[in-house]
Amino acid sequence: MDVRFINPFLEATMDVLKTMAFVEPRPGKPYLKKDDLAKGDVSGIIGFTGAAAGSMALSFSSECILKIVSNMLGEEIKEINGDIKDAVGEITNMVSGAARKKLESLGLSISAAIPTVVAGKGHSVSHVMGGPSIIIPFETDHGAFVADVCMGGVK
Amino acid sequence: MDIDKNMRILVVDDFATMRKVIKNLLRQSGYQNVTEAEDGVVALKELRSQKIDFVISDWNMPNMTGIELLKAVRADSELSSLPFLMVTAESLKDNVLEAVKAGVSNYIVKPFTAEVLNEKIEKIIENLGG
Numbered sequence: 001m002d003v004r005f006i007n008p009f010l011e012a013t014m015d016v017l018k019t020m021a022f023v024e025p026r027p028g029k030p031y032l033k034k035d036d037l038a039k040g041d042v043s044g045i046i047g048f049t050g051a052a053a054g055s056m057a058l059s060f061s062s063e064c065i066l067k068i069v070s071n072m073l074g075e076e077i078k079e080i081n082g083d084i085k086d087a088v089g090e091i092t093n094m095v096s097g098a099a100r101k102k103l104e105s106l107g108l109s110i111s112a113a114i115p116t117v118v119a120g121k122g123h124s125v126s127h128v129m130g131g132p133s134i135i136i137p138f139e140t141d142h143g144a145f146v147a148d149v150c151m152g153g154v155k
Numbered sequence: 156m157d158i159d160k161n162m163r164i165l166v167v168d169d170f171a172t173m174r175k176v177i178k179n180l181l182r183q184s185g186y187q188n189v190t191e192a193e194d195g196v197v198a199l200k201e202l203r204s205q206k207i208d209f210v211i212s213d214w215n216m217p218n219m220t221g222i223e224l225l226k227a228v229r230a231d232s233e234l235s236s237l238p239f240l241m242v243t244a245e246s247l248k249d250n251v252l253e254a255v256k257a258g259v260s261n262y263i264v265k266p267f268t269a270e271v272l273n274e275k276i277e278k279i280i281e282n283l284g285g
Contacts, residue, residue, distance in 0.1 A: 019266035020176065073172070074179035086172035094265045097244030101264075 005151040012098035021068040028137035036126045039146045042119045044092030050110040054151035057125045064143035085117045160185040162208035167198040169216040184273035195219025214243040229258045238279045
């Protein structure tokens with residue numbers, strides 16, 4: 001996978017969570033993922049087409065996403081419910097929009113589909129490109145999450 | 156600057172969570188009088204049945220999108236001068252151009268803070284006065 005795709009997604013993820021959820025994620029070292037198991041309990045997945053094609057997933061631990069969504073809504077949420085899934089869809093959308101804006105400035109015009117949200121321990125995240133994907137791990141004061149990016153096919 | 160914090164704001168978004176997020180941000184800036192609609196069709200009904208002072212609408216929605224709602228509002232003689240803030244997940248050039256052509260008052264790109272949202276609202280209201 002082209003490494004130029006890592007930074008736009010990394011920066012977009014940090015921007016969105018800082019702005020909307022007042023959470024400061026600390027990125028770790030990106031690594032190659034070879035299986036299709038999700039790293040978290042709730043994942044938002046979105047596909048891309050255009051100058052480059054592929055998909056991105058954001059996969060959150062329960063503890064982490066409960067804190068993020070509680071901050072976004074200004075009310076405490078204690079379990080993974082419809083609000084959490086809606087919010088993960090929105091966060092995925094916003095990260096996708098922010099990352100695509102950054103890619104557009106590199107001359108890559110990319111369209112996004114509508115995000116899908118999957119919840120439950122041990123669910124899988126399959127990329128349309130078939131992987132391998134790059135995992136960008138993040139730590140927060142309230143648990144971990146990852147951005148799982150699989151992009152390719154630059155014309 | 157005189158901004159009536161009691162003005163009635165209609166928040167239009169198909170995601171209930173995003174409507175809550177925007178309501179939460181508005182509350183932080185002192186706006187309490189907020190009503191909601193889940194798409195453009197419902198929003199238009201609300202706009203025609205009660206007095207709304209300000210619209211904050213998402214772009215991507217089923218049934219009637221934000222841009223279609225904006226065009227319908229501008230084409231309605233009763234509503235045509237209504238302040239309309241468009242919310243979008245992307246600031247891609249074509250989208251912005253389309254919204255400006257359709258007469259949007261301003262637009263805001265997700266993600267945004269309560270301060271940025273408030274600034275956009277104030278700017279729109281100021282321009283109305285001028």
